[in-house]
Amino acid sequence: MIDTVQVQSDDRTLVRIRGLTTVLNGKTVFDKLDLDIPRGKVTAIMGPSGTGKTTLLKHITGQMRPDAGEVSVDGRNVAALSREALFELRERIGYLFQNSALLTDFDVFENVAFPLRQHTKLPEVLIRNIVLTKLQAVGLRGAASLTPAELSGGMARRVALARAIVFDPMLILYDEPFVGLDPIALNQVLKLIRTLNETLGLTSVLVAHELEAIKQVADHVYLIANGKVVAQGDPKTIANDGSPWTSQFFGGNADGPVPFQYPADDYAQALGFKQGAA
C-alpha cells in the first residue's frame, strides 16, 4: 500500500501537497506538509482535534489559500486557478460537510437534485431517476419529500452524502462522515464508500477519528499532528508501528508527544493553592 502512495508519477497521484504552510491567527497549522493522495484509493486522514484536518480539505478545494507551498489537484495548482477554473474543478469534487450543510429551503429530493439542476439541463425524468438512485444507495428514497428540519443528524449526513455523489465526481472529500451514524447506517455508509471507489474508480479522502471504521474502508492512513505527517501506512498495522505518535493516538493516552491539555498556566496556582503546599 505504501508503495502506491510513494509513486511520484502524475497518473497515479490525484492530489499532491508539497511544502504546505498555513498560519491561522498566529498559530502554525501546517508546517511544510507533504502529502500525496493516490488515484482510485480511499485515503484516510487522522489526527488529534484541531490539527487542521478540515483546513487541509479546504486547501484541496481552494476554499483557503496556503501561506506557502502548493496544493495541486489533477495536476493543477489550486491556489493559482481563476474563479471559473476553480468552479470547474469543484464540479468534479464531491464534498461532505461536517454538519451536512443541506439547503433548508428545499426538501431532500431537491437538495440532492440541486447540483444537477444548476449545472446540467437534463430532462426531469432523468434527474428524478439519478436522484432516486442516489437516495436509494443511502437508504433514504422514502424520505425524499421530507425537509432537512425533519431529518435526524445521521439522516441529514446520508442525504448530504447522496448530494456529494450525485455528479459521480472524480474525488470525494468526506469530513467526519461517521459522526452520528447508528451501527446499521455506519455499515451501509462504509460499504457505499468502498463500492463507489471500486465501481466508479473515484478517489476518496476521509477525515475521521474512528479507527475501526477506517480499517474496513481505507487503503492508506495519514496521521497528522503538529502541522506535519507524523505517521502513515496501512490502517490495519499503523496502530502497532511502535512510534510514540501512533501509540499515543491510537492508544488514547493523555501523555505523549501530543499534549492533551491546551497550553495553560500552573493548575495549582489557577485554583488558588500556594506553590509547594501539599
Add this chain to the structure above:
Amino acid sequence: MSARMEHENIVVGSLAQIGRCGLFLLRILSAIPLSMRHVRETVRQLWFVGAMSLTIIMTCGLFVGMVLGLQLYHVLAIFGGTSATGSVVALAVYRELGPVVTALLFAGRAGTSITAEIGLMRATDQIAAMEMMAVDPIAYVIAPRFLAGLIAMPLLCCVFCGLSIFGGHIVAVDWLRVDNGTFWSNMTATVDVWDDVINGIIWKSVVFGAVVSLIAVFQGYTTPPTSEGVAYATTRTVVTSSIAILALDFVLTAFLM
C-alpha cells in the same frame, strides 16, 4: 486608548465598512447577468419580500392617510381651507411619507428577514456548500434578494400611497364632510405627475429599495457565523437602513426639488 484615537477609529471603521459595502455592491451588480439563470429564485424572493409585506404596508398606509386627513382638516379649518385637504394629503404622501414610511417598514419587515436568513445560511455552511457545488452564492442567494427588494419597493410604495389617499378620503369626505368633488379636483389640480409622482414614488423608492436591500444582504453575508453575530447583524440592518433612508431622503429632496 485616548478618546480622540477611539473617535478616529470609529470614523475610519465606518468609512471602511462603507467601502466594503460599495465593493459588495459591485460584486452583486457583476453577478446579476449570471443570476438571470435563477429567475425562479428571484420571483420566489419577490413574493417573499414583496407580496408578504403587503399586509403591513396596506394597514400602515391606510392609517397614515387617515391621521393625515384628520390633522390637516383641523389645521386647514383655521384658515377656512378644508377644501385643500385632499391635495395636501396627496402631496405629503407622494413626496415624503409614501417612500420614506414604506422604506422604513420594508427594512423592518423584509430587510431583517433577509439578513437573518443569509446569516443563518452562512452559520450552517449552506453558503460554503454552494461554493463547493460550484454555485456562486452571490449570483444564487444575494443577487435575487437584492433585485427582489429593488423591484418590490416602488410597487409597495404605490400600494402605500393609494391606501393613504383612500384613508384620507374616508376621514375627510366620509366623516368630516369635505365635498367629494372638491377633494379630488383640488388634488388633481395640485399634484404634478413628474414632480410629485415620478420623483417622489419612483426615484426615491428605487433608491431606498437599493439601499435597504444592499444593507440587508451585506449585513447577512458578512455577519460572524454565531447566534450573537446574526442578532447584531439584524439589528444593524434596521438601524443603518433607517439612518440611510432619512439622510438620503433629505439629499434626494434637495436635488429633486
